[in-house]
Amino acid sequence: MSGREITADDxxxxxxxxxxxxxxxxxxxxxxLLNMRALYKEGYRVNLMPASDLVDDAWIxxxxxxxxxxxxxxxxxxxKTIARAVRLMEEHTRRKFDGIMGMEIGGGNGVRxxxxxxxxxxxxxxxxxxxxxxxxxxxxxxxxxxxTPYPLTVVDVRGLESIVDKVPTWKWAERxxxxxxxxxxxxxxxxxxxRTGAEVKKWGIHGTxxxxxxxxxxxxxxxxxxxxxxxxxxxxxxGKVLYRGKVxxxxxxxxxxxxxxxxxxxxxxxxxxxxLEINFQNEWxxxxxxxxxxxxxxxxxxxxxxxxxxAVGSETIRYGQRVTVIALPPYPxxxxxxxxxxxxxxxxxxxxxxxxxxxx
Amino acid sequence: MRxxxxxxxxxxxxxxxxxxxxxxxxxxxxTSEDVTTGILDSLKSLGSTGALKDKKVDxxxxxxxxxxxxxxxxxxxxxxxxxxxxxxxxSTLPPFCDWxxxxxxxxxxxxxxxxxxxxxxxxxxxxLDEAAVTKAAEEMKELGLKSVAISAIFSPLDNTHERRAxxxxxxxxxxxxxTCSSDLGRIGLLERENAGLLNAxxxxxxxxxxxxxxxSIRDSGIAAPLFITQNDGTVAEASQARRLPVYSFAxxxxxxxxxxxxxxxxxxxxxxxxxxxxxxxxxxKNGFPREANSVVKVGGVRTLFRMPDLLSIGLGGGSHxxxxxxxxxxxxxxxxxxKDGIAFGGKQLTTTDIAIASGVLSLGDKSKVAHLDAATxxxxxxxxxxxxxxxIDRMKTEAGxxxxxxxxxxxFLIPDKMAGVSEVIHVEHGDCANAVGAAIAxxxxxxxQIFKDxxxxxxxxxxxxxxxxxxxAAGAARDTLSTIESEDMPLAYLPGNSVRVxxxxxxxxxxx
Numbered sequence: 125m126s127g128r129e130i131t132a133d134d135x136x137x138x139x140x141x142x143x144x145x146x147x148x149x150x151x152x153x154x155x156x157l158l159n160m161r162a163l164y165k166e167g168y169r170v171n172l173m174p175a176s177d178l179v180d181d182a183w184i185x186x187x188x189x190x191x192x193x194x195x196x197x198x199x200x201x202x203x204k205t206i207a208r209a210v211r212l213m214e215e216h217t218r219r220k221f222d223g224i225m226g227m228e229i230g231g232g233n234g235v236r237x238x239x240x241x242x243x244x245x246x247x248x249x250x251x252x253x254x255x256x257x258x259x260x261x262x263x264x265x266x267x268x269x270x271x272t273p274y275p276l277t278v279v280d281v282r283g284l285e286s287i288v289d290k291v292p293t294w295k296w297a298e299r300x301x302x303x304x305x306x307x308x309x310x311x312x313x314x315x316x317x318x319r320t321g322a323e324v325k326k327w328g329i330h331g332t333x334x335x336x337x338x339x340x341x342x343x344x345x346x347x348x349x350x351x352x353x354x355x356x357x358x359x360x361x362x363g364k365v366l367y368r369g370k371v372x373x374x375x376x377x378x379x380x381x382x383x384x385x386x387x388x389x390x391x392x393x394x395x396x397x398x399x400l401e402i403n404f405q406n407e408w409x410x411x412x413x414x415x416x417x418x419x420x421x422x423x424x425x426x427x428x429x430x431x432x433x434x435a436v437g438s439e440t441i442r443y444g445q446r447v448t449v450i451a452l453p454p455y456p457x458x459x460x461x462x463x464x465x466x467x468x469x470x471x472x473x474x475x476x477x478x479x480x481x482x483x484x
Numbered sequence: 485m486r487x488x489x490x491x492x493x494x495x496x497x498x499x500x501x502x503x504x505x506x507x508x509x510x511x512x513x514x515t516s517e518d519v520t521t522g523i524l525d526s527l528k529s530l531g532s533t534g535a536l537k538d539k540k541v542d543x544x545x546x547x548x549x550x551x552x553x554x555x556x557x558x559x560x561x562x563x564x565x566x567x568x569x570x571x572x573x574x575s576t577l578p579p580f581c582d583w584x585x586x587x588x589x590x591x592x593x594x595x596x597x598x599x600x601x602x603x604x605x606x607x608x609x610x611x612l613d614e615a616a617v618t619k620a621a622e623e624m625k626e627l628g629l630k631s632v633a634i635s636a637i638f639s640p641l642d643n644t645h646e647r648r649a650x651x652x653x654x655x656x657x658x659x660x661x662x663t664c665s666s667d668l669g670r671i672g673l674l675e676r677e678n679a680g681l682l683n684a685x686x687x688x689x690x691x692x693x694x695x696x697x698x699x700s701i702r703d704s705g706i707a708a709p710l711f712i713t714q715n716d717g718t719v720a721e722a723s724q725a726r727r728l729p730v731y732s733f734a735x736x737x738x739x740x741x742x743x744x745x746x747x748x749x750x751x752x753x754x755x756x757x758x759x760x761x762x763x764x765x766x767x768x769k770n771g772f773p774r775e776a777n778s779v780v781k782v783g784g785v786r787t788l789f790r791m792p793d794l795l796s797i798g799l800g801g802g803s804h805x806x807x808x809x810x811x812x813x814x815x816x817x818x819x820x821x822x823k824d825g826i827a828f829g830g831k832q833l834t835t836t837d838i839a840i841a842s843g844v845l846s847l848g849d850k851s852k853v854a855h856l857d858a859a860t861x862x863x864x865x866x867x868x869x870x871x872x873x874x875x876i877d878r879m880k881t882e883a884g885x886x887x888x889x890x891x892x893x894x895x896f897l898i899p900d901k902m903a904g905v906s907e908v909i910h911v912e913h914g915d916c917a918n919a920v921g922a923a924i925a926x927x928x929x930x931x932x933q934i935f936k937d938x939x940x941x942x943x944x945x946x947x948x949x950x951x952x953x954x955x956x957a958a959g960a961a962r963d964t965l966s967t968i969e970s971e972d973m974p975l976a977y978l979p980g981n982s983v984r985v986x987x988x989x990x991x992x993x994x995x996x
Contacts, residue, residue: 155674159576194934194984195604197672198637200574281573282610309603370880376973439973444767444774444793446878 127173127247134337135160135238141340142234143435144357145332145452147424149406150231150257151193152437159203159239168242172333173223175251175324182321183219184249185210186266187240188227190278190301191311193439196232199311202281206236206313207243209279213315216275216287225249225324227264227316229332230257230407231437236313237333251328255455256424259382259406261301262294263467265457266319269327273297277315280308329455335361343433353433354448364481366411366419367400367449368393368430374441382406387427387441389449400449402427404438409472411449419451419481420469422458426450451481486541488530488706489923490523491739491916492548497522498919499530507747509535510916519550520696527704541708543993544701545719547735547922548712554689555682555783558586563593564684565629567620567653568677569600569612569636569645579635579677584784591685593629596620600645601637604982605936609637612645614652621656630657633684635665635677641933661687667728670932671984675779675788682785683730690729694722711959711993716790717742717772717921718928718990721959733782734791739921741766741773741792744889746924747911753887754876754905757917758894760802761816765875766794768889770968772990790930797875801894805833805864812867827853835897838864844896868897877904891917927993929955929965932986940983944972947985960991 130138139157142150178184187206189196214220224244226237229252241248253264267273276288276297286304291297297317305312319327342360346353357363369389376385382405389400400418403410408425411418419425427436430446441447458467459480469476485505491498492515500510511529516522523546530536554560566579579595580588598616601609624632632653636645643666650662665673665680698710712725713735725732737757744755751771757764767774773792780791798814802821805812817824817832824830826837827848839845841856842865880886885906890898891914900908913920931950935943948967956962969988 155577158582158674162576162581192604194671197674198601198604199570199609200577200673202573203576283572309607309609 127171127177130170130172130238130248132161132164135164135235137337137340137344138333139235139340140343140434141336141338142229142231144339144343144426144428145234145255145336145424146230146257146407146435146437147426148404148408148436148438149259150228150233151196153232153235155196155201156232156235156239159201160235160242163203163239163242170238170241171247172250173247175249175328175330178223178249178321178324180320180322182222182324184319184321184324185213185221185224185240186227186253186316186319187224187237188233188314188316189236189311190305190314193232195309195311199281199309201232201236201239203239204243205279205281206240208285209277209313209315210240210244212277212279212285212287213275213318216277217318221246221318222321223247223249225328226252228252228254228257229336230254233257234333234336248333249324249328250333251324251330252332253327253329255329255332257407258467261298263471265327265329265455266323267294268457268460268463268466269323271319271323271327272317274317276301276317278304278308279313284308327457329457347432354428354430354450357433357450361452363450363452365448366425366451366481367391367413368395369400369447369449371441371443371445371447374443383438385438387438389447392446402449403474405472406438408438410469410474410476417476417479420474420476420478421472422454422463422467422478423480423482424452424454426452453482454480486539487923488527488541488544488708489919489921490526490544490546491736491918491922492519492522492546492550493736493918497526498916499526500913500916500919500923501530501535502920502923507913507920509533510913510919512916518696519548519693520700523697523700524704527700527706531704536706541706543711544706544708545711545713545922545925546697547739547918548693548732549736550693551686551690551729552733552782554686555587558590558783560689561590561685562631562688563629564591564681565593565624565627565632566595566681567617567632567634567649568595568597569634569649570673571597571599571610573601573609573637574673577674579681582674582786583678587783587785591681594624594627596623600649602639602642602645604638604641604934606642612648614648617649617652618656621653624653625657630659631661631684631687632657633663633665633677633680635673635680637673639664639666640669640671640676668730669930670788671934672788675786678785679730679787679789682782682787683728686729690726694726698722711925713739713922713925715792716775716928716988717925719925719993720927724958730789733789735922736918737764737766737794738773738792739925740764740891740918741768741921742771742924743917743919743921744768744891744911744914745771746920747891747913747917748889748909750887750889750909753889753909754879755889755891756872756876756898758800758890758892758897760800760821760893761798761818762796763799763872763875763894764794764796765879766792767879772968795875795879797871799868799871799897801834801836801897803835805835805838807833807860810863810867812864812871835864835868835894839896865897865899869899869902872898873903876902880904890914926990927955927958927960928988928990929953929958929960930986930988932984934982934984936982938983940972943983943985944970944987947987948989951987951989955989955991959993961994962991965989965991
């Protein structure tokens with residue numbers, strides 16, 4: 125098996141870094157981390173393999189947990205069901221997989237591919253299809269690439285298994301799968317449409333597991349040495365500090381099955397006297413400073429705890445928290461007209477022309 | 485209304501007598517090794533002027549750090565049988581899976597996982613496997629386990645499986661002490677279960693401690709019901725506190741903030757509690773400390789306890805002072821202040837020496853600190869003020885200036901004018917604010933649940949009804965109840981307008 129072995133310490137870092145790349149959504153990776161700790165304790169190991177090592181006709185599974193993070197907090201993640209979703213896809217397509225990648229590196233789904241990999245013995249490909257977290261299935265690089273949106277498997281721990289055999293579009297895949305997930309109790313493991321090695325190499329967002337591990341490692345090392353964790357992130361990633369402040373108000377509402385709302389901040393330190401607003405749809409989408417658009421998707425907007433450098437999620441952000449907001453650069457696949465159609469501000473209903481904080 | 489409040493701290497056991505809203509008498513006694521003697525001493529001292537003679541006392545409220553210390557110090561813990569109802573889900577993350585190994589080894593008497601639990605919308609997740617519960621109980625009996633913690637998926641929404649399992653366990657082990665996770669509230673199976681396991685681990689200590697409290701009150705000749713103060717600034721009757729000792733974990737800090745609110749008459753303000761070694765800063769909202777909303781670790785275990793959101797810094801009356809370069813704290817002489825401070829013949833310059841030199845305090849031997857000139861003293865006070873200002877600013881949630889109540893034995897370090905503060909309030913009996921907070925504690929009820937197919941207003945009303953009933957069950961008078969927190973959050977992805985509502989109500993203790 126090619127690639128390198130992921131260490132137990134890497135997984136600790138991955139959990140922290142994936143949460144940062146979650147840009148507010150994706151769910152806290154803590155339970156997935158606990159599962160990996162337990163698996164490593166039992167002797168399981170996972171290898172990480174760069175996409176460039178894949179042969180063109182390799183067959184790659186894309187996995188993701190789907191549902192409400194809050195339900196996951198009660199039902200807990202089971203490491204075996206995500207592996208079962210992969211096996212079910214193999215049975216359905218009558219073809220064995222050569223590797224596993226994540227649909228999204230952001231949040232708990234950034235760690236889940238490792239759970240499937242541990243049980244199946246397959247390597248994790250150092251690639252995903254978002255480079256962050258996004259709320260909808262069509263907001264991926266493979267959807268931008270127009271790749272086949274089916275089949276899809278959905279598995280519940282009680283032995284409930286569904287296959288979505290054919291859908292015309294990624295949006296249909298999202299709609300149908302969502303119905304199944306809700307019936308299963310709003311938490312489930314999915315295997316997304318299989319990809320060939322050639323497709324992964326062409327359309328995947330590469331090196332993201334390594335990137336999450338690096339970010340997490342920087343934050344954890346800064347915490348240990350009592351230095352500034354946010355400086356530590358910016359020392360390894362070409363990001364920008366957008367704002368320092370305190371949460372003043374959080375307005376949340378559910379529309380069309382998503383958590384939408386606005387978080388409002390008052391400035392601290394060099395931002396004193398200035399106000400920030402971030403609109404979210406699970407993930408942080410558009411940030412406005414004193415009414416002026418400051419940063420927007422596909423730029424990554426990360427709200428971080430000012431002291432620990434750990435990510436603050438849109439579901440748990442609360443009044444009074446002290447945060448530093450940073451932006452990380454967007455991925456080229458989302459910067460084309462087609463990419464922006466999928467994940468630009470208008471895809472989320474904001475009548476704004478995309479302008480990157482990194483373009484000036 | 486006549487109440488006695490007692491705070492059993494690390495150094496002192498403080499006691500106050502409050503009559504019709506006024507502090508009649510406040511005393512301090514050293515905390516004793518067995519805790520109980522200290523309480524008895526402070527009660528004797530409280531009554532020594534005849535203040536209690538022939539008087540009816542309506543309640544004795546005790547705040548203690550006894551239970552949290554047992555967990556932190558890994559002492560006096562009971563072995564627990566952990567029974568989880570949630571299979572086939574959750575199997576890869578069994579009870580104790582995120583505990584520090586040393587504590588898990590002490591507490592884990594055995595783990596049993598059986599089918600059961602509910603969905604977020606109240607549907608069954610799996611039917612309860614009653615035969616498996618009975619078999620688990622028989623195995624626990626075999627092992628001699630007497631304390632059992634039961635948890636089930638979504639039990640805060642529907643606790644019938646936990647209740648039924650408790651009945652089945654009791655049939656097999658009639659004298660078992662059982663903690664159901666649904667009694668400990670919130671969504672988050674692992675954290676709620678952890679709270680349940682900690683609670684079950686305190687079963688023996690809690691029974692002994694509460695019995696000792698009751699005895700010390702009886703021995704002191706005071707005929708009054710005993711209440712134990714809780715993390716959220718309210719009290720529970722002794723019987724409930726005996727059953728749920730984890731709710732008393734963080735009552736010390738909470739009591740001092742509540743006491744500050746009471747002594748100052750302010751409901752919304754910042755409180756700075758300056759002790760010997762550390763200073764705690766917290767914010768009062770509606771007379772209660774603002775709660776930490778996130779995960780709180782106790783002895784290394786993740787929980788979701790209702791704890792005050794506090795910022796602690798290393799500044800106090802015993803803080804070491806270094807003059808060149810200027811440094812105040814975080815080291816402290818602690819309880820050795822009256823021995824190690826310069827004014828008391830010791831060698832370590834402390835903030836208390838500075839206060840004596842500048843005439844703020846009259847203690848010890850002033851001539852020993854006469855070499856400290858006014859300019860030096862001012863520099864040290866300014867540094868203490870700067871450290872405090874920074875902490876206050878970090879805890880502030882509003883941009884404007886805020887009122888600040890300074891309490892605790894080291895409150896002399898807080899100047900009358902501070903940046904970001906509109907007014908600094910020093911109060912009489914501020915050094916016993918924690919015991920005052922215990923004396924005035926109220927009773928609360930909380931509801932944290934997901935409601936569906938209701939309007940937001942209906943859901944909040946339903947939550948309020950449940951919280952009110954819980955407060956009354958805990959000993960509150962229904963006509964004094966008021967809602968002090970109401971928070972609602974629509975749930976992403978869930979159908980049927982699901983909304984999670986958290987409501988907390990408080991009321992005065994019902995007259996018995």
